[in-house]
Amino acid sequence: MHITLQDRPVRIELTAAAEQALAARATPLTAEMELYFSCLIRKRVRFCETPVQDAVRAGGQLYVRFHPVMTERCGVDYEGDEPPLTDFPIARPEAFVPAWLRIDYHAGQWQGEFGFA
Template identity: 50%
Template sequence: MHSTVEIFNKTVRVEWSDAAESAMASRMGPLTVEMELYFSCLIRKKVRFGNQAHSREFLPVNQHLAVAFRPVMTKSCKIDRDNAEAPLSDFEIKNPAAFVPHWLKIDFRHGKWEGDFGFSGRE
């Protein structure tokens, strides 16, 4: 299944599996999905679901799904081998549309939400 959503005047193609469709339909409210692009000494992308998402504003894709894009940064470059996350802050970008992903994929496997997003060609 798929749809599109406009983020910063840029179209993002959102795709989800049949399993994700079934899991979303059984929820009381929409699933919130955040595409986080992390700028520090490295660039990392991460998809956060539900209460793990920190965005203030989500855009509805349909009645079961809402998405957000959040560029973030840290105050210092520190790579933690224990996988503890450094405190993040919103990263104000002059032209955020340049960093908005082209696509987002969502799945529900083994009772857990999974997601990925990317740019240009589809995987």
């Protein structure tokens, strides 16, 4: 399946287990491709049980969005496992939209990865 984010095509691949779990859902699932800018760049797919305003419907109960973020401040003086995040205002977000998203459902957990080639 394919969707368009920021005028760029994104190929979505679902494993058989993910397709089955999505088909059994009565509520939407949002897969958020988070690109995290800090000292290093991190890619993560977050799954949310409610639709997010700018998410694009990929089919069935699946919605997808791209979300570049950065830390609010540098340092280690924050509570929790991660520093607070804020939206990252990218001048040309379409240049950073991933080319593909792969989703699996294993042992009761959603798993995802994305890439650019």
